[in-house]
Amino acid sequence: MSVYACKSCGGEIVADATTGATSCPYCGNQVVMQGQFSGALKPDLVIPFKLDKKAAKEALKKHFKGKKFVPKAFLAENKLDEIKGVYVPHWLFSCDAVVNATYQAEKYRHWSDSKNNYTETTAFNIYRSGSIGFDNVPVDGSTKMPDDLMESIEPFNINEAVPFNTAYLAGYLADKYDVDVNQSMGRANERIQASALDAFEDTVEGYNAVTPMQAAMQVANGSYKYALYPVWILNVKWKGQNHTFAMNGQTGKFVGNIPTEEKKAKLIGGLGGAAVGALIYIIINIISSL
């Protein structure tokens, strides 16, 4: 924990060690902890918020609309406990992925005569190598934010990013990273490798079946940036539990798991379907007896 003094009222603000911007609990004044984003900790880029709190609230309502098997009490009683605009620290990785891969591919030819059906299988050994570039693959640099939640609101449009300035933090919360670049690199490489191998497999064309045999990827010309991404976090309280929803503060993409009555859904699906099947049987019998 760190202790800061509010420049407006002098009140004592106790915040997490990673908190970079918050509001004073006494006078509501916005406080930016300059030291969290200076020197080596200074982000390279920031994507400013484009959507406001009202848009986030509307998106939440829309998110609930039309969803089935959600407990009625949740829809009626849920309370928007907290809504906050947060600049979430992200590491952005760029590199060239150098790929060497082998595949086995098969072509099939079918024909028949009056006695037999024939299938000719022709197999090929395939080799592909080359490189493909990736830019600004983001990895969440904050342990406070679930990684899958942050990945779910991707993509952000990096072309709208601007050089970092603390002025952008006014009115929002912000955290500095607590997962460093080396810890984040592995996740970026996983995603890059999956897409690089897919791209090279797509070049194996003209076959009926393709099976990857061996694949290796190396990273070249790697670089990284430190950026803050705008995210609206909405915490909905129901039956004493928090359900977190997130909205991309730039594009408006909204995600979050809604409580679902799984057992009820299975019961209604199974029994309802069986009843419809039985009804069809009865109708067929009635028609055939006419």
Next chain:
Amino acid sequence: MTKKIFAILVAVMVCLSMAVSVSAYTQQYVYDPDYHLSDSELDELNNYAASIENKSGYAVIFCIISDNYGETNAAYAREAYDAYTDADNAIIYVHNTKEKVYDYYIEGDKKNIFNDNILNAMKNAYDSNESYYGGLMSFYATAETALENAAYAQPHEGDKEPVTQSNSYVTIIEKVERTLPLVTDDADIIPDDVETELLARCEKIAEEYEMEVAIHTTYDFGGLIAEAYADDYYDFNGYGYGENDDGMLVVYKPGEEGEREIYITTHGNGSGVFFEGIREGIITDMKDYLIAEDYEKAFNTYLDRAEEQLKPGTPVIWLFVLALVGAVVGLLITGSMTSKNKSVVAQNHAKVYTRQGSMVVTGAQDVYAYSFVDTKPKQTSDSSDDDSTHTSSSGRTHSGSGAKF
């Protein structure tokens, strides 16, 4: 598009081959683009085939090819049929010398003259000669004999559609009117009063459901296997209801353990109504009564099951099937609905971050490794599997199930 190109190629080939051959015949019957035959041999064969068509009204065409233009041989035969002949009655036989396979396409009102046996005989005649010319002469001679036999056995006006016999000659059986009762207890094992009751039930079923369900017992299959005996008994005694002779016949041969034999044959709509599962169920239900020599219960069970199957309405098993299918579909639908409530999903790819135009393929090799051909026999109508149909000695189609116990 491929088909159009193929058709044009074939048409050009036909025109060229027509242009070079000057002879008495007006249509070409033997196509030999690879020149296995001399001109004189080709003329002689064409004249022979022309004489066959003049006599029988049937064009028999033979193609010796090594290139099927990327088509299957069956498709080639079908396409070539349209390209080579305008005749309504024709068979086209294709020998692919490269793939060493034969195929044919057949059309017209003599379609059933060229059954599997005759086609095999024609193929064997062709194969048994060392020269293409000799093989083709034998091929045409066999075809000519088959067509002559068919002409000899022309049906009279008003007769049933002719049927083919599965031998190398063709016979026609005329429709036989049934003179025997629906219950014939030649083995004399059914008490007379029971036989009368069974007969009454059989007649009632025939009247009510337009389907003859018959019973026959015997100690002697006349040297035939149960299937052949049952089929012949059904066909030659005129069993079956209506134009299609719809019906089912159970034949039972009593005996000691291991010698008892039962066979159920079906024909016409009977084969669709009393399908394999039903026939086997009937045999299973009858078995214990037959062993106990309780023929009243055995044959009443047979008629009960037949009536259950014939009664309008859908068998109860379909209630369970439909309910189960409904339940699975229902679960899939609700599963799809609830899956929309979950939107937090980790992204395992980075495709959206690919640098435009950055992909460079520096090495690409596609090396042939090996190839093989998998051959699977087609299901034939002569299969002895109970579920498929078979052809009786009269050439009619039956289905059947049997057991020895």
